[in-house]
Amino acid sequence: MPATATAPRAPAQGAGPRRESEGWLGLYREGRFVERRRRVHGGRLERLGVFELPRGARVLDLCSGTGEALDTLHEAAFQRLHGADLHPELSRACAARHRVVAADAAALPYREASFDAVVCLHALHHLGPDAHLEGVLDEVARVLVPGGLLHLVDHPDAPAVHIAFALLSSPLALATSLTRRWRRQLALERVELAWWFSRGARLPGLLAERGFATVARRRDPFFFYLTACRSGRPPR
Ligand SMILES: C[S@@+](CC[C@H](N)C(=O)[O-])C[C@H]1O[C@@H](n2cnc3c(N)ncnc32)[C@H](O)[C@@H]1O
Incomplete structure (x- = not known):
């Protein structure tokens, strides 16, 4: 079945998304950060x-932002790419450049x-609070x-x-234009990161509840990389 967009679905009661602040959106769109994303996404993917994956695979970039991961996948010859992001x-x-929709990850129009x-x-x-993250994972299992x-x-x-975050946030941190930007970003994401650090350990359990099995997990000092496979069970 093609990844045909349908009318946006309503998020579950009380599970609406957190919207980013204007400050965060402005910083996210700054040229230097855009360039950095272009450089690092290949390694992450x-x-x-x-x-x-086969180049004909239908791939959704969930929370696609300004599309640098989609650019990277397009350059690698993926042909059936879609993106969805909350912020139009x-x-x-x-x-x-890409087929993208403005949509909440917990209410996808697919x-x-x-x-x-x-x-x-x-x-x-960015996908808290808990009820919202659970709604997002339900939607991922469905699509x-x-x-x-x-x-x-x-x-x-x-x-x-x-x-690293404490050092970057410290007034003693080396003040380059890049560290100043990182410090601003960390300040703007303080609430989101605090939620994630307190609740992120639930992720494997939430995935398992939805029939996902972990197929690969890697760590480096600053990131985890998790690939999970959706079971053959019908969507919830
Ligand atoms: C840190 S950015 C990452 C963007 C992109 N994945 C990347 O790595 O370049 C987080 C993204 O999540 C998006 N986002 C936050 N909440 C969302 C939601 N409920 N549904 C869809 N997108 C959301 C934001 O608009 C933003 O583009």
Whole structure:
């Protein structure tokens, strides 16, 4: 079945998304951060094993932002790419290059079993509170085919991450234009990151409840890379 967009679905009661602040959106669109995303996404997707998928696979980039991961996949000859992001202004930034929709990840405008793979890079920590994250995972299970793959990257609740963030947030940190931007970003994501560090350990259990089995898990000091396979059970 093609990944045909349908009317947006309503999120479950009390499970609405958190919207980003204007400050965060402005920083996210800054040229230097856009360039950095272009440079790092290839490595992230490689570590997740996404380049091993057939080029005809239907791939959804969930929380696609301004589309740098979609660019990377397009350059690697993937042909059936889609993106979804809550913020229309971010989707518009890449609408000329990719098929993207402005949609809440917990209320996706796609039919059941529309995708062979869903990638979600650096966005889990934006998907709180708990009820909303659960709604997002329900939607991912619904839009993936049985046997489809979910590829996730985010920060682990790990000492290296906390030390790096504390150093960057410190007034003693070396003040380069890049560290100033990182400091602003960390300040703007303080609530999201605090939620994620306190609740992210639930992720494997939440995936298992939805019939996902972990097929690969890697860590480096600052990120985890998780690939999970949706079981053959019918969508919830
Ligand atoms: C840190 S950015 C990562 C963007 C992109 N995945 C990347 O790595 O370049 C987090 C993204 O999640 C999006 N987002 C946050 N909440 C969302 C939701 N409920 N549904 C869809 N997108 C959401 C934001 O608009 C933003 O583009």
